[in-house]
Amino acid sequence: MAAPESGDGNNGAARMVTLISSDNTRFEVEAAAASLSQTLQLTILDGGGGGGDGIPLPNVDSATLSKVLEYCIKHAPAAANGGAPNATAVDRAELERFDNEFVNIDQSVLYSLIMAAHNLEIEGLQSLVAKKVADMIKGKSPMEIRRTLGFPDPTPEEQAEMNAHMLEYGWAYE
Amino acid sequence: MASPLRHKRHECLPFDAVVLPATGTGILSAEFLEVDDGLDRISTLPDDLRRNIISRLPFKEAVRTTALAHNWRHIWGSTPLSLNDAHLLPSPGYVRAGAIDCILRSHPGPFESVHLANCYFEPYQRELALWSRLLAEQGVKDLVFVRLEGPASIGPSPSMRLPVDILRCANLRRLYIGYWRFPDTSDLPDGAGVFPHLEELGIIDTRMEDHDLDHILASSPVLKKLALIGNDLPVQVNLHSQSLQCVLFWLSVRSKINFVVVNAPSLERLIMWSYSTPHPDVRVVSAPVLKVLGYLDLGGGPLLSRNTVIKIKVDSEASPSSMIPSVKILALNMILLDSRDVQQLASVLRCFPNIETLHLKCAMARDNNYSEFFENLDPIECVQSQIKTVVLHEFTGHQIEMALLRYLSQKANQMQQLTLVSPHLAFPDERSVGEIKDELNDLLILPWASEACTLLFLGPEKKFAWTFHRASDPSILDPFLLDDGQELFRFVKGI
Numbered sequence: 291m292a293a294p295e296s297g298d299g300n301n302g303a304a305r306m307v308t309l310i311s312s313d314n315t316r317f318e319v320e321a322a323a324a325s326l327s328q329t330l331q332l333t334i335l336d337g338g339g340g341g342g343d344g345i346p347l348p349n350v351d352s353a354t355l356s357k358v359l360e361y362c363i364k365h366a367p368a369a370a371n372g373g374a375p376n377a378t379a380v381d382r383a384e385l386e387r388f389d390n391e392f393v394n395i396d397q398s399v400l401y402s403l404i405m406a407a408h409n410l411e412i413e414g415l416q417s418l419v420a421k422k423v424a425d426m427i428k429g430k431s432p433m434e435i436r437r438t439l440g441f442p443d444p445t446p447e448e449q450a451e452m453n454a455h456m457l458e459y460g461w462a463y464e
Numbered sequence: 465m466a467s468p469l470r471h472k473r474h475e476c477l478p479f480d481a482v483v484l485p486a487t488g489t490g491i492l493s494a495e496f497l498e499v500d501d502g503l504d505r506i507s508t509l510p511d512d513l514r515r516n517i518i519s520r521l522p523f524k525e526a527v528r529t530t531a532l533a534h535n536w537r538h539i540w541g542s543t544p545l546s547l548n549d550a551h552l553l554p555s556p557g558y559v560r561a562g563a564i565d566c567i568l569r570s571h572p573g574p575f576e577s578v579h580l581a582n583c584y585f586e587p588y589q590r591e592l593a594l595w596s597r598l599l600a601e602q603g604v605k606d607l608v609f610v611r612l613e614g615p616a617s618i619g620p621s622p623s624m625r626l627p628v629d630i631l632r633c634a635n636l637r638r639l640y641i642g643y644w645r646f647p648d649t650s651d652l653p654d655g656a657g658v659f660p661h662l663e664e665l666g667i668i669d670t671r672m673e674d675h676d677l678d679h680i681l682a683s684s685p686v687l688k689k690l691a692l693i694g695n696d697l698p699v700q701v702n703l704h705s706q707s708l709q710c711v712l713f714w715l716s717v718r719s720k721i722n723f724v725v726v727n728a729p730s731l732e733r734l735i736m737w738s739y740s741t742p743h744p745d746v747r748v749v750s751a752p753v754l755k756v757l758g759y760l761d762l763g764g765g766p767l768l769s770r771n772t773v774i775k776i777k778v779d780s781e782a783s784p785s786s787m788i789p790s791v792k793i794l795a796l797n798m799i800l801l802d803s804r805d806v807q808q809l810a811s812v813l814r815c816f817p818n819i820e821t822l823h824l825k826c827a828m829a830r831d832n833n834y835s836e837f838f839e840n841l842d843p844i845e846c847v848q849s850q851i852k853t854v855v856l857h858e859f860t861g862h863q864i865e866m867a868l869l870r871y872l873s874q875k876a877n878q879m880q881q882l883t884l885v886s887p888h889l890a891f892p893d894e895r896s897v898g899e900i901k902d903e904l905n906d907l908l909i910l911p912w913a914s915e916a917c918t919l920l921f922l923g924p925e926k927k928f929a930w931t932f933h934r935a936s937d938p939s940i941l942d943p944f945l946l947d948d949g950q951e952l953f954r955f956v957k958g959i
Contacts, residue, residue, distance in 0.1 A: 313564065401505040408513060416516070423506060424520035432531040440504040441533065455531035461563040462527040464555050 309359075315352035316344055319359050323366040328411035349409050354402040361415050364388050369414075383406030393422040397440065431463070432456070473668050475694050476714055477581055477608055477640055492515045507535055509777040515543040523567070544576035545602070549583055557584050565591050573602035579609040580587025581642070585624060596629035603635035605661075610642035610668060623671060633655040640669030641694075649679035669694035674701070681705050686729075689936060702726050709733065714932050725751045732756065735935045735943065748788055757788070757816075758823060758944060762808055791816045792903040794821035795944045800864050807815030810844055816844045821853040823944040828862050837862075838871040847872070852880045855945060859884040859921075860899040866907070873907055879914045885949055886924045897921075897952055908955055910941040922949030 303323040309330075321339070325331045330345060339345045347355065368385060393400065400419060407415040414423050432452055436444065444452065456463055470485070504513075518526045518539055523546055530540045547567055552560040560583055568578075578599060585592050610628060626644035631652065633639070636659055649657055663682045667677075677698045681687065689706060693711040701723045703711065712735040713723070725731065725748045733756040734746070748754065794816050798809060813819075852941060854872060859865055872879060884900075887890050894901070900921065925946040936942045 319649055397505060398503070401509070404509060404513060408510075420513070420516045421520055423517045427517070427521060427529065428525055435529070435532060439506045441507070442504070444533075452531045459527055459531075459566070461552065461555055461559050461566075462524045464559070 305340070307334055308324075308342075308344035309339070309355065311352040311355045312348050313352050315355070317352075317359055319363065322370055323359065323362040325415070326362045326365060326369055327413050328409065328413070330410065332392045339421060347410075350406045351402070354399070355404050356411070356438055357399065357403060358410065358415065359393045360404050361418075365414055380426065389418055389458060393418060473642070473693050474581065475608075475716060476666065476668065476691065477579070477610065478606070478638060478664075478666075479933070507533065511539060511542065514539050516699075518543050519546065524563075524708055525552060526550050527567070531659040534767075541570075544574050544836045545571045546577045547575075548577075548579040549581065550579070553582060558587075559857070559942060561588050561591065564595065568595050568598045570783035571602075573939055575599060575602040576606040577603050577606040579606075579608040584612050593627055596627035598631040599909075600629045600634075604633050605635055607636055608640045610640065610763040611644060626670070628653065628656055629740055632857075634658060634660060634816045636662050638662070638664040640668065641670055641713050646670055646672035646676050649672070649676045657683055659701055660686070661868070662687050664691075665715050666691040666693060667697065669696040671696050672698055674698045676714050677701060678704070681708075691932070691936065693932075697721065700724075703728050706730060710938065711735070712932065712936055713737070714935075723747070725749060729753070733938070733943070736760070737932075737935065738931070751788070752790055753786060754790050756793045756943065757791050758793070759797040759825065760795070760812070762798040762805070762812060786817050787817060789816075789818050791819055791824075793944065795825075797825045799827045801828075803837040806841070815846045818850050819846045821849055821855070821859060821942055821945075822846075822851055823855045824868075825857040826862075826865060826868075826958050828860075828864050833865040835870065836917050838867050838910045841871070844875070847875050847889040848877055850878060853877050853883070854879060855883045855885065857885050857925075858887040860887060861896070861903060866903055869904075870907060873910065873912045873917075875913055877913045879917050881918050881920070883920045883922060885922045885946075886952075888924050892923070892952070901953060904955070908957060912957050914958065916956070919957060921952045921954070923952055924948075925949050 306318050307321045307324050309317045309324060310321065313439060321334050324339070325334050332338075333339060333345055335457045348357070350358070358432075365385065368381065393438075395403075403415070404423070407419055426438055430438060432455075433444075466834055476535070506517075509517075518529055521529070524689070526540050526546075533720055545567070549563070549564060552563055555563070562579065564583065565588075566726055568575075575598075587716070589852060607630075609626070611624065612630050623643070623645045626641060626647055630641070631647060631649075632655055634655070639659075639662060647656075657679060664682070665684065665687060665688055681690075681704065684705075684707075686707050688707060689710045689712075690705075690708055691714060692701075693712075693714040693840045696810070702723065703723070703725045704727050707730055709726075709730050711725075711731065712733075713721070713736040715738050723746045727749065728751045731751045734748075734751070734754060736746070737754065746760070796809070796812065801807075811883075813822075851872075851952065855878070856865060856868075864901050869882070872882065904919065906923075920944055926948050929946045930944075934940060934946075937943070
C-alpha cells in the first residue's frame with residue numbers, strides 16, 4: 291500500500307484510517323477498504339479512526355488483522371463499483387484466483403479468519419471462509435471429516451453411534 | 465412416457481442454491497488439508513457459524529454431519545432445510561422416496577427450499593399427503609414440486625391431482641409445479657390457495673381450468689413472474705394482475721391458447737417461445753408499461769394468418785386504440801411469402817410507434833420481386849424516427865432480406881446498429897461470407913438515412929443460448945439479443 295500520508299485528504303488522496311489489533315499493532319489502511327467491515331463502517335463514516343486516534347479491535351490479533359486487511363484491500367475496488375456490473379471477466383477471474391489462494395491456509399488461521407470475519411461483519415469474507423470449510427467437508431465420510439478437522443479418535447461409544455447413524459441414514463452415504 | 469421436450473421443460477426449473485461437488489460419494493479421497501497442530505477448532509465455532517457452513521453443503525452431506533459427534537448432532541436440524549432430490553441420484557426411486565420421507569419427517573423446520581423433481585409419486589400416495597402437509601406446516605419458501613412419470617413399462621399414468629395442502633403453503637416465495645391435475649379452486653378448504661408472499665410461479669404441463677389460474681393470480685398480490693410451460697395449460701387466460709412484471713409462455717406448441725392481457729399495470733415483459741410456430745394468440749388490452757414483447761408470429765399467407773398474434777390490430781389500420789406505445793423492444797417471427805405479408809409487417813410496426821430495438825426472424829418460401837413490396841409502403845413512424853437497433857436473426861442473404869435491409873437503410877433515420885446473425889448450426893463458409901459481403905457493399909455505396917450506423921455480421925448464436933433463465937432474467941435489458949456469435953465482419957457507415 292503506497293497511499294500518500296496526507297491526513298484528511300479531500301484533494302484526491304484516499305482517506306486513511308488506523309486500526310489497532312489486540313496486541314497493539316497499528317495498521318494504516320484506506321477507509322474504503324476498512325469499510326468493507328459493517329462494524330467499522332459506521333465509525334469511519336462518523337469520522338473515526340483518523341489522525342492519531344485509531345480504532346481498537348480487541349478481538350483481532352495482528353496476524354489475523356493483516357490477513358483480513360489483505361482481503362479488504364483486494365476487494366475494495368470491486369465493492370466500490372457496487373459489485374459485479376462494471377467488472378470485466380478478467381477482473382472477476384483475478385478476484386476468484388485471489389480468493390482461492392487466500393483460503394489455502396492452516397486451519398488455525400482459517401479459524402481466526404472465520405471469527406474475525408464474523409466479528410467485523412465482512413460479508414464476502416464470511417461467505418468465503420464458510421465455503422472453504424464446506425469444501426473441506428464435501429465428499430467425505432464422517433470418519434474422514436473427523437480426521438480432516440482434527441477430531442480426537444472416536445471412543446467406542448462414539449464409533450457405535452456413528453455406525454448406527456450410517457445404518458439409519460444409509461441413503462446419505464450412497 | 466417421457467417426451468423429448470420434457471427434458472427441455474425441466475431446464476426451466478429454478479437453479480439450486482447449492483452446487484453439487486464433483487465427487488459426492490463419501491469414498492476416501494487422498495487429498496486432505498493439513499491439520500497442522502491437529503486441534504479441532506471448527507467444532508468450537510458458535511452454532512450459527514457452523515449452520516452457515518452446513519447451509520452450503522448438498523443436503524446429503526449436511527445430514528452426514530449429524531453423525532460426526534455429539535456437539536454436531538443438533539446443527540443440521542437447526543439449519544433451515546434445503547432439500548433437492550437431484551442430489552439423491554443415482555440412488556433408485558424407492559431409496560430417494562425413503563430419504564425424502566425421512567428428512568421431511570425428522571427435520572424440525574423451518575423448510576427453506578425443497579426441490580422435488582426426480583421422484584415417482586404414484587407409489588407413495590400416502591407419503592405424498594404427509595409431505596404436502598409438512599411442507600405447508602413448516603412454511604416452505606421455495607418449492608419445486610414436479611412429478612416424474614412412471615417408466616414406460618407401467619404405461620401412461622393417469623394424471624394425479626396435486627395435493628390440496630400444497631395450496632396451503634402460504635409462506636411461498638417461489639413455486640414450480642409440473643404434470644399435475646390442479647385442485648378445483650372453486651371448492652378449496654379454508655386458508656388454501658392464498659399466497660401473500662409468492663413472487664414467482666411456474667406451471668409446467670398442468671391441467672387446470674381457466675378459473676383456477678384466475679383464482680391463483682387474484683390471490684397472489686405480490687406475484688412478479690409467471691411462467692406457463694408446455695401444452696397442458698389453461699386454454700383461455702385472462703390476465704388481471706396489479707403486480708406481475710414478467711410473463712413467459714415457454715415451449716407451448718399448441719395454438720389454441722388465448723392469452724388476453726386484460727389489465728396488467730406493472731407488466732414489463734411478455735415473452736413467448738417455442739421451437740415451432742405458432743406461438744399463442746395474444747391480445748393486449750391494457751399493459752401501460754409493457755416494454756419487451758416477442759416473439760410474435762406474423763405472415764405466411766391466409767393459412768397461418770388465422771393464428772396471427774395481434775390479428776385484431778393487423779386487420780384494421782393502426783388506430784390509437786390498437787397501439788402499444790410503451791413497447792421499446794419487439795421481436796417478430798415471420799413468414800414472408802408475398803406482398804400481403806410485407807403489408808402485415810408494416811401494419812404491425814405501426815402499432816408500436818416507439819420501439820427502439822427490433823428483432824426479426826424471417827422464413828422465406830420462394831423468390832419474388834420483393835423490393836417492390838417495400839418501395840410501395842406508406843411511411844412507418846417507428847422506422848422513421850425511433851428504431852436504433854435492428855437484429856436480423858437467421859440471416860441468409862436471401863433477396864427479401866436484402867430488400868428489407870435496403871428499405872431500412874433508406875428509411876431508418878435513427879438506426880445506429882444493424883446486426884445480422886447467421887442461421888443456427890450453419891456457420892457460413894468463406895465463399896458465402898464473401899458473397900454476402902459483396903451484396904452488402906452494394907448497399908453501403910448508397911447514402912443511408914441515418915448519420916452513423918454500424919453493420920455487424922455474426923456467426924451463429926451458440927446452440928441453446930436462448931434459455932428460459934435468460935429470457936426471464938430482468939437484469940438482461942434485451943433478452944432476445946444473444947450477441948454471442950463470432951464476429952465475421954463489420955462496417956461503419958457514416959462519420
